[in-house]
Amino acid sequence: MLIDAAASRLAVIDVQSRLLAAVSRGDRVAARCAILAKGAALLGVPVCATEQNPAGIGRTVPELAALIGTVFPKTTFSAGGDPAFATWAEAGGTVVLCGTEAHVCVLQTALDLRRRGRPVAVVADAVGSRDPADREAALNRLRVHGVDIVTTEMVLFEWLGRYDRPEFRAVLPLIKALGPDVA
Template sequence: MPLLNLPNSLLLVVDLQARLMPAIHDGARVVANAARLLEAGRLLAVPVVVTEQNPGKLGPTVPELAGLPPAIAKMSFDACAEPAVLAALGGDRDIVLCGCEAHVCVGQTALTLLECGRRVVVVQDAVGSRAPESRAVAIRRLAAHGAEIVTTEMVLFEWLRTAAHPQFRAVSKLIR
């Protein structure tokens, strides 16, 4: 099914960390869209998995994303190399992916998930890189390997499916 299915979705937030984000091109927009996804996920009971790359050096997840589940620390760029991440992702949910950097940790994680047969949905306006061209090339590469490329607004409205959803007003306010 091409549309996202709310009960089968999981949001994976990769490395949106305090010391990294100032270097990310348009980082404030990436964080704002990740926050929208997280708030919609909270309202709609979407499970969330969070990673932090080398948190001793890059610090914790940005404070704008407070209230997340505890982050899983990792040293590998590919989050799938961390057994705790794989365990948290489970075996069959669609992975809605946001975070940094598109061409490193997000990219390697997405490619491994695709290789494992998972459906990967990359939220283009909620992923970032230091250089815009690195992000653009990563998005093209991920799409070429089977990742679906969407926007934050697409995810929110596919999770809702209808204006009759009990959380419609609360979720739609996130994009105004």
């Protein structure tokens, strides 16, 4: 099923300064999360972020924090364990997840939301872990449990739905900024 901008929400999971520094290709993960947040803003998709132990591992990185109004601090690895986040996620549609770490907080949030009957999509090129093998294992496990694995570009084009929308010209530079994946 396509991800409809009118029936989805974007959750940026734990893209925090000290944690991101340890994540493989962390700068790229943060950049992709920012592109998604900018696209969401242009297309009216609700956006939130979560922060795991912000006193210990820092706040959401500044370039991303500036794009996100709602932040849910959490003590559980799954954001679904936080009642305020759960209420936000239940407000409708597909929950699109990006952030860190793929095999811990992103995975547990996705599985928790699926258990509650929510449709979930995880943006493969916008999630990361310290060890790339953990990221790959998480994506494989998520597929088995009915989570859609998508890319940033897929999400943006699905949110747009058509090229003749007035927002297309504003979103196109975000798509072009993705560039090729250079390892």
